[in-house]
Amino acid sequence: MLLQQLVNGLTLGAVYTLIALSFSLVMGILGVLNLAIAELFMLGGYFGFAAILAHWPLPLALLAGMAGAAVVAGVIEKIGYQPFRDTPVVTPMLSTLGFSIILQNIATNVWGSDPLQLADEVLGGRFTIGPVSVSAMQLTVMGATVVLVAALAVVVQRTSVGRALRAVAENRDVARLLGVSAGRLTLLAFMLSGALAGAAGVLIGLHYAAITPYIGVEIGLKAIAVMVIGGTTQIWGALLAGPLIGVVEVMTVAYGGSQIRDFVVYGVMILILLLRPQGLLGGARADQGQRV
């Protein structure tokens, strides 16, 4: 029973990890909270569903969700972030909020406000390992997350683009003096972040075998908490916080009250903000970033 809950928690945690990474890519590099990520996540789910309903194979559907969300994220960067680059951080946050209103409305009109359901299970089958039963879908969700996180790690840590991203995160002006095209990189950061959110959307849609236009607000907001708990200024904190929150949530539902979990998650987020603003994994206090 305990192990079973652990597996369920890790599946949910995998999705949280992806969205939290998506938030913290933009937050860590540009210091901007892109509220539209919640809806990019939802939109990615719909794109993936559309692809599956068109009988595309699963990996292609995942890619379709990622590509679709990345393109929309690029548009958001052009209209909702670039013009506001030199304004107080709250302004770009509000403009991304405008986008999230638009995206939710579009999804409601195109796909309807009722949940869209997959008729038959795309990936049936369960594996029983000792007392634990893992569905093929759960394995897919966790496996895809591991692959995506590894790919992101390679891009950020090993490529020249990744080095440029980290340089802009460190100091935008100095990075530009050294010849980094900051404008192109912000676009890249937004699109990478969108692709991650889109992937998370496809995966959670597959996991629940259903999707609604309102899934973004519910899970996206929680992912902000996951990002904060992991640490906002460096992106890898989400790798610890995502699975942690996923497991804690599933455990509180299984052994405590079903609704008390939100109270716990957001409470922990506020405590982290107050007591350890650099997040669980953040090292030196210099990692805190500006709080202004």
Next chain:
Amino acid sequence: MMSTYHAGLLADVGILLLGALSVYIILATGQLSLGNAGFMGIGAYLTSYLTVTVGLPLTPALLCAALAAGAIGVIVGFPALRLKGIYLAMATLGFGEMVRSFFLNLDAMGGSEGFHGMHHISLGTIWTWAAGILLLVVILERSRVWLDMRAVRDDEIAAGLVGLNATTIKVGAFGFGAAVAAIAGGLFAHHHVYIEPGNFSFERSIDFVLAVILGGSTVGPGALVGALLLVMLPEYLRFLADWRFAAFGALLIAMLLVRRQGLLDRSLFRLLAPRRPA
């Protein structure tokens, strides 16, 4: 005689005006709160408890709820001092969600079933409170206190150097804003005569902020214009039918691009005000 349809819209405007003012007061000290629906929820539940279960009349119940929420606002305001900008916004967002989750679990007040039994109040009552508090804010804007608040917003360190107590000002603004949001909640509960935790979600907090940003975030009457826009515009955009919220989001982005301070601002007031003889 006004139709019930228009009366309902006007009631929404009045309640939203109070919510927007609650954000505006806190924003005047440079703090953005995304959790004011939480204070509104506290006010709604507390007022309803006092009128339905305890049997108090509405006015004292509203005042009690405002005081209690104000106290909670002050308690929230102290830790908020440690956070700025986007971090404060995220923390208040968390606070709002915690309050919603708390009421969802509070079986004594119906939990997820919601709570009812309140008496319906007239449009006049809502607008007496809304107009009264708007007037209070406009008067306050002409006072020394408001100058202090703006000084703290513009430069906290400089404000401290000239002898202002930034802590009192920021925490006080949180308390005052929370009290106003609680009154909005109490009126909401007695207008709809039914409340559930879902009424006080993140979207509600966002509505408050949007009203302030659209109407004008530097002058009190901006909240009134913003509330009117936010309620009436989707009605007038009905010809856009299903797409009116998208149009609304686009309008928000356009407004931020063209006129970041919102529709109303100080220079507009100066332009409209009759010139005083020199």
